[in-house]
Amino acid sequence: MALTLEISASSAAKLARFAGLAALLASLAACGSSGSKGGGGGASVTQRGTYKVGKPYKIDGTTYTPREEFNYTETGVASWYGPGFHTKATANGERYDQSDRTAAHRTLQMPAIVRVTNLENGMSTVVRINDRGPFARNRIIDLSRTAAQELDIIRAGTARVRVEQLPQESMAVKDVALGGGGPDEQHQALAALASGQRSAPAAAPAAV
Template sequence: MTRANLVKVVFIGVGLAGLSACASKPPPATQKQAPAASEPAAIPGGTYKVGSPYQINGVWYYPQVDYNYNQTGIASWYGPGFHTKVTANGEAYNENELTAAHQTLPMPSLVRVTNLENGRSIVVRINDRGPFVAGRIIDMSRRGAQLLGFDQKGTAKVRVEVLADESRAIAAAAMNATQVAGATVSDDGAPIPKAAPRPSVTVEGAPPPPSRPQSSPRTVTAPTTLAGSTTDDGRFMPAPVVEQKPLPPGPQRIYVQAGAFTVYDNANRLRARLNSISPTAISQAMVGDTQFFRVRVGPFDNVDRADQVLAQVLATGTNGARIIVD
């Protein structure tokens, strides 16, 4: 696709995606696949971090503050191979806590993850970067996968929704704790990134840190809307409360969404290029006052087939393609 064809391209989330349900298989403990590096020491309580754009295996990721994040996709989980290792924001990873890795959301953030296959829903703390396997949108801790009921399969169709007010609260506490402790918040992603081929992401909308006494730099005001507790090192950790959400009505299928365009001709050119891989269609959707033309390959009956097609689509240079459920 030429640069001209990419004018006004927007890869949209669950507002255009919808819901779904399906099956897959392990191995779960190798999903994150973060490149090895010299292991730093964990920082008690971690730090607040958004980070600059970073590149993993030829793919660029652009972290940003997004308190409207709400997407569907495929979740994986990671555990034994990463237990006690340092996360992207400096915490020590504990596979038995309710944490998760995300490619772009601020750390820490709180998100609700709902398994669209069985309706189980929990809240987890984002404290790491990943997953770096194509087609995955979140890497759950082992405990999170167990509570959602997909630790044996390895993957599940999920909806991931950021909890805006709660995330702002723990972000403010983490930023203040970092400043009081005299630590410097690293401006990189995780793993260690290279310089981005476009201007750095500007962190907007992040709340100013509240004034706190230096005598208690790790004191956290726990969100009153969530069950949870503050750990010894000052992190708010959600309680292992499983809510049962109603399953979405109608057929729930997996697609590879290659892109969403405001110009129909651009969408049609991409559709024609991908149609030889698998049946590709254009659907319309409104986001606010703007009409988008979504290019979707599929639907597919299972995650394995969607993974295969996603790899083929990415090989054509359509780097923004991702798996969605609808």
């Protein structure tokens, strides 16, 4: 006799959330304290955390005003950036690694955790915001190569997506970064949060 497994909508959402976080945690665990992989494969560099919101800035005549948020949602076009930026400094002082699940956003605090869903195929992934951009017209997020691969947008270059911030996870990485913790420590905090061993801190006044 065949068995039928029924999963409620809320349970399915929790599973999707866990799957996305598991992928992000695996990525952070891989890069962890090694910092940038670099082109030469030399000595590893420990990355320390910097929590950054930043002041308003102008690019090509458009002014962007960064702000701390924890319930941000947005729908628009995603793009990705890869080899040409690999190992270069990100806006919050880390080094960009195209194999990590990270992304650039124009106004969200860094770091912040968001789920990105490709509205054209239903695929989704969870990424950590650690850079500024994109500044091409109508684009709302610039994904690392690995994140773009998971959404299947490498070949097309862009896709229409929905960006949904994960508030508890974003508050957890903020707390760690304010204490000087880099990607490795942020990974540990997210793992503890996912396992129920850590409670997300209450939102604090925005840093600059």
